[in-house]
Amino acid sequence: MKRVLLTTHPTAYLKQGGGEREIHLLKRAFDAADILVDIYGPNSLPIDQYDIVIHFSMVSGSELVLRESAAAGKKMILWPNLWLVSPPTEGHLKYLQALIEIFDAFVFKSKTEEAHFKSLFRIDEKYSINVLPLVTKSFSRKNITPVFKESYGLDRYVIWPGIIEPQKNQLSAIRAFREIEIPLVISGQVRDSDYYEACKREATENVVFIPEMPFASELHLSALAHSELFLELPLDFPGTSALEAAALDCKMLLSKSTWVDELIPSASQVEPTNIESIIESVNKLAFSRITPDSRAPKYQTSEVDAVRGLIEYIKAF
Structure with a gap:
């Protein structure tokens, strides 16, 4: 049985929003799908106990954890949560592209997000996983x-x-x-x-x-x-x-x-x-x-069904 570690950038929980709640909703979905999962922190296990690392966000500050995880041979998945309103500077774009090279696969919650991401970054040889947004x-x-x-x-x-x-x-x-x-x-x-x-x-x-x-x-x-x-x-x-x-x-x-x-x-x-x-x-x-x-049609999907594609990817690994 695969064991997954969920990580995010160091300042994420100083001011929580929907992105931080997603981490806990994904953990709950994985628990329901019988995937062993922890959130990185004082109660998580040593990195060699995990098979897969899923990282949330592209905010800077996580490079050491990500590079250590990749160097330990872990399958690396990025949940980017990235939407740039104005074009990034050349330096920032270079930094983000270098960060992207760490990952083996990417999770997108909509075709819109995927198209936006691929308009900015080269991920031709990487694997894309399509899911739906998690709503409790x-x-x-x-x-x-x-x-x-x-x-x-x-x-x-x-x-x-x-x-x-x-x-x-x-x-x-x-x-x-x-x-x-x-x-x-x-x-x-x-x-x-x-x-x-x-x-x-x-x-x-x-x-x-x-x-x-x-x-x-x-x-x-x-x-x-x-x-x-x-x-x-x-x-x-x-x-x-x-x-x-x-x-x-x-x-x-x-x-x-x-x-x-x-x-x-x-x-x-x-x-x-x-x-x-x-x-x-x-x-x-x-x-x-x-x-x-x-009115707008209700958005209704279970947490497990929303991330079914990611669950199948992990179980097939």
Whole structure:
């Protein structure tokens, strides 16, 4: 039986987001598929006890661990989670390409991600593994209580949960909501404090900032399930949080992208920096009755089924 070690960059858990949760969801999927798996840390085994290393992210700082693992003869798999909004410098591109050479295979959660990655890097002789994004089954629950509305004294609202940073583009929504009556609730980990302060400076009274909600808690589920609209307008593409909202059957407005076309094709889309279009779309969706049939189809797949291709690759190794 193969034993797998999951690793990521050293600063990953200082400010957690969807990428860090993916690691734990993948471990749970592997446990269910009878694959022996550990997350790198004080409780993991010596490297010679593992057959395969799966590394999450291409953020710098992991080179020593990765090179030691490769030198020990381990099968190396990269789960890149990389989306560059602007072209990288030549030096950064060289660094990333050198990092890529360590790996034998790559995991992609969408055709969009794979195409973007391959437009930047040469991996012709490497193996590509296609999976689906991991969404915990908590987001398929029914009969979720209105505890969020009760806790914050809100009746109708638009919700945007997730990391707060320039690439996520909360400022565009904040500017649009100057002309929208319904409140916008922003909840998430602050990854860029200067950007967060800029968001607060530009926000009007109907933009409400609340602390990050415990992931998949009753409060988190309630905030999504009882919202008038789920909003996410990043400059790259929406992430797992959008799929979680889709699993809860939320009305959705997302950044226009091939990722949305591929994974949530019926979701409403808008150019993420076009303020007038955001205003028009929010008013249309949040203030209109939309039947369940006209909403985005639910995103439903088990954790094991989502990563079936990766499980089969590991078991065949």
